[in-house]
Amino acid sequence: MKKASTLSIATVLALCAAPVMAQKTASQGIDEYRAMLQDGNPADLFEAKGEDLWKKVRGPKNASLEKCDLGKGPGVVKGAFVELPKYFADTQKMQDLESRLVTCMETLQGFNAAEISKTAFGRGEMSNVTALATWIAAESKGLRFNLSQAHAQEKTFYEVGKRLFFQRGGPHDFSCASCHGEEGKRIRLQDLPILTKNPGDGVGFAAWPAYRVSNGQMWSMQLRLNDCYRQQRFPYPGFASDATVALATYLGVNAKGAASVAPAIKR
Amino acid sequence: MQTRRETLKQTAVVAGLLASAGFPQFAHAAFNKAAFDAKSVQDAAKAAGATSMAESKDVTITGPDIAENGAVVPLGASTALPGVKQLLIMVEKNPAALVAMFHVTDAVEANFSTRAKMGQSSDVYAVAIMNDGKALWAKKEVKVTLGGCGG
Amino acid sequence: MADPMRIRAQASGDKATVRVLMSHEMESGQRKDASGKTVPAWYIQEVTAKLNGKDVFSAEWGPAVSKNPFLQFAVKGAKAGDKIAVTWKDNKGDTRTDEATVS
């Protein structure tokens, strides 16, 4: 069987059980193509921008984000990414990385969180949130996902996320599970990670934020989920809404033990 | 599109920058618009100074056999031949064939890589323009596939 | 102001391989926006590089170079500790220079 992995090209080549010869050649070609792009991931550009934004004095309160508590104490960046989403006592809610960043931008820097959340992806402060998330994720590269399920809300959000994952709807009756519920499947030539369990290192939840070569955009996890819902023909999930955080909790808990490669480079 | 006035203004800026940076030895760094506007591989090479064209095993074009996405196709051009003035990377079926023109000096290897946009499957070319105006080229086919769901 | 480049320069033997990522839209001039109007071309036209202040590399690009461009070239005689400075200039006259130390 084929194991979905954009990283271990050799593994894919070796394990790729393609039905016809022409197909095999094509997928080998695609794997070579992906390998060629690994060196020189433009996500580096966003990572650099994010680091700069973290340290820069900005906003109405003229402050940096260096005191932001991402869950491991004020200013601790390394390791935070692989433990999110989690429950935060100060806001009394479940937050993912982006939701938490927006909270810090409001409390520390004086930005308007609601305004940022309403901003389209890639625009204004939202593009800064994405760059920040890219850098923070990069600081946990190689670390393994290990979300807490200690707090009652963390458990509840996992359960809600599971229900969202299997929620069929829209004109096509699609749920997340339609595409990500079985191992070794593809849409067109695109490998689909199974997301009901740990899909492996650097796959699925452990690959985003990622740079998308198709449109030259840096995609955060929020945008990844948003676009999945778009293609599912679902209505629009609010940025950092409870549904997206619950779904991310389900995916993150399932990814326990997977090493993060974010920021990755994707089609 | 650019207005004529903007073009003129920009030319002035470029000239000013070149002068202030004291770049006279890099006179060829001025943008060769004719080469980049040319539609075909031949016309672009000619505009870049080629007087004749011949296929050559001494020039190498690198790229994937299949590109999952035409927006980003890694391409490289190289040669070990002495006397190379410029190395060009071209995509035959793009609206304008020329993607990038690298000026070869004694200080760098004649080996350059970048990434190109491709509108469709096409032959891609590496063209080495020699000091005497001869252009030596190599080509390979790159297939561009349709990716995910959208299309 | 354009975002900074990422430059990696690595010496091996008698040369240094330089890999550069630039932050730029590289708008082709072929694309139409939502209202059907052509988005004007906006792209890096010239890239130059200096080794310890001396010109070593120059290239001209068209709008077919990908967004957020990647460039790789090798500078002869460069060694660890040398400075590589890369400059790009686009068709609107915007320019940016960044520097890296060869490792």
Place this chain on the structure above:
Amino acid sequence: MNKKTQLVLASLAAALVAAGCASAPSVAELNALTDKIVKASFRDQNHVKVERITATDETNRVCSEADVAGKPLDEKTAKRIEEANLKAIKWPSDGKFIGDWKEGEKIAQSGRGLTWTDDVKTVNGGNCYNCHQISKEEISYGTIGPSLYNYGKIRGVTDPASPASKAIVEYTWGKIWNAKAYNACSNMPRAGHMGILNETQVRHIVGLLLDPKSPVNQ
């Protein structure tokens, strides 16, 4: 985050505390909370309305619940769902099942339509290649559904108009129109039933699969 959900969560937590209950919320409570979170989190965007996921039919509801439980539907429920969907199939008004395979191929290739970024006037595609191999020429195909290459040939359809082919022709139409008529919780969309494809488009797809001249059957 919005206040509505926070309230829901707070009240849920309060209820649990008040009951002196340290155990996890019940399935019913979690289902109710999920519904509330969905209502609070999703919004209309262009022509795509929230009702698309809040007003789903019984088929989607029972299949989602079975998926969450990790168990297939019980036989009786599955049968009921399949019968209801079978009854809802609209058969070709003019009795013609087989359309133009060339048009069918175009529809099978297209994944357009019905997202919030699609224009409401977009002609919907069938999304077929996203999940199925169909013709041998197209190498960019998905594998969520089975290969449909040689679909008609394998099933011995040499003349779709012949009485011998009637059953398979009808099944093919029915499957595309409403896949849940044959498999209650199939991953396959109900192209005709949900208005993704119109009758003419379904006819072309059936042609693509069953016409002996179609590349599918070469």
